[in-house]
Amino acid sequence: MSKRIVFTGGSGKAGRHVVPYLLDRGHKVLNLDLVPLADSRVNTLLTDVTNSGEVFNALSMHFGFDGYETGKGPAPVDAVVHFAAVPRVLMRPDNTTFAANVTSTYNVIEAAVKLGIRKVIIASSETTYGVCFAEGDKDYHSFPLEEDYDIDPMDSYGLSKLVNEKTARAFAMRSGIDIYALRIGNVIEPHEYERFPGFFADPPSRKRNAWSYIDARDLGQIVDLCVAKDGLGFQVFNAVNDTITAHEPTQEFLAKWAPNTPLTRPMQGNEAPLSNRKIREVLGFKEEHDWRKYVPAEG
Numbered sequence: 001m002s003k004r005i006v007f008t009g010g011s012g013k014a015g016r017h018v019v020p021y022l023l024d025r026g027h028k029v030l031n032l033d034l035v036p037l038a039d040s041r042v043n044t045l046l047t048d049v050t051n052s053g054e055v056f057n058a059l060s061m062h063f064g065f066d067g068y069e070t071g072k073g074p075a076p077v078d079a080v081v082h083f084a085a086v087p088r089v090l091m092r093p094d095n096t097t098f099a100a101n102v103t104s105t106y107n108v109i110e111a112a113v114k115l116g117i118r119k120v121i122i123a124s125s126e127t128t129y130g131v132c133f134a135e136g137d138k139d140y141h142s143f144p145l146e147e148d149y150d151i152d153p154m155d156s157y158g159l160s161k162l163v164n165e166k167t168a169r170a171f172a173m174r175s176g177i178d179i180y181a182l183r184i185g186n187v188i189e190p191h192e193y194e195r196f197p198g199f200f201a202d203p204p205s206r207k208r209n210a211w212s213y214i215d216a217r218d219l220g221q222i223v224d225l226c227v228a229k230d231g232l233g234f235q236v237f238n239a240v241n242d243t244i245t246a247h248e249p250t251q252e253f254l255a256k257w258a259p260n261t262p263l264t265r266p267m268q269g270n271e272a273p274l275s276n277r278k279i280r281e282v283l284g285f286k287e288e289h290d291w292r293k294y295v296p297a298e299g
């Protein structure tokens with residue numbers, strides 16, 4: 001069913017694939033970003049999501065000129081997808097990264113709740129699992145990484161995403177709306193599969209991403225499934241593809257490259273250490289972009 005979706009950060013690396021996926025599924029999208037998205041099907045409203053007043057306004061506006069034709073004012077918004085952020089460490093000073101991400105997520109969720117919007121999807125991160133931006137070589141507590149893991153980031157970016165999950169949980173409890181937090185893995189755009197042979201040649205280099213990834217287009221499918229699935233309240237979902245970014249079976253690979261980390265259950269075949277079992281079982285996710293389609297076979 002076609003929904004009216006406000007998407008923040010749609011002009012960025014992930015958004016420029018996720019927004020077209022949603023448009024192709026028949027949804028109407030308004031993009032809130034500091035810079036325009038180059039897609040003639042979607043209007044970008046230049047909005048600073050760290051400014052609560054701007055967010056409240058942007059969530060109660062027409063999506064485009066056609067809205068004026070109805071004579072009934074702006075139509076209701078069905079869902080808000082919040083991707084805008086400082087997306088990693090070392091882009092802005094740590095305090096600015098933390099403040100921008102925590103404030104913008106608070107603003108977006110609060111405005112959605114207070115304006116009566118019943119579905120919010122926010123971008124959390126693999127970094128909450130604590131290894132991505134850790135000081136030094138930190139081991140994961142256990143594999144697979146599933147949503148009930150005791151997340152413990154030490155960096156300001158990962159901490160901002162952890163706080164955002166708590167903000168989401170608080171507002172979901174307060175309001176009864178659905179707020180789904182996606183712990184997004186390392187986002188891979190179509191042209192980036194050329195990096196994979198380098199990943200295979202240097203396995204320790206991918207420990208910080210738990211040897212997992214999410215194709216930017218498959219992330220579009222996950223967001224679309226979240227838009228469609230109502231009634232789950234507050235949820236955390238790992239957003240990653242099915243398999244490990246290595247040629248060896250997962251258990252064999254982890255025994256070699258993560259020997260100090262115990263397994264909490266047997267790992268099947270090539271399943272990704274950052275597990276996507278929950279999105280497959282709860283949302284019905286079926287990956288379309290296995291890296292093996294795009295990376296030449298070994299040998």
Ligand SMILES: NC(=O)c1ccc[n+]([C@@H]2O[C@H](COP(=O)([O-])OP(=O)(O)OC[C@H]3O[C@@H](n4cnc5c(N)ncnc54)[C@H](O)[C@@H]3O)[C@@H](O)[C@H]2O)c1
Binds near residue numbers: 125
């Ligand atoms: N890229 C990854 O591998 C990855 C992994 C895990 C989580 N994430 C998360 O996914 C989301 C998208 O990441 P991305 O890689 O596309 O990042 P990106 O930086 O490419 O895109 C973010 C977009 O948000 C916009 N933005 C930033 N601050 C804003 C503000 N104050 N107001 C309005 N717009 C603002 C930027 O202009 C940009 O277009 C982020 O929340 C990020 O933290 C990304």
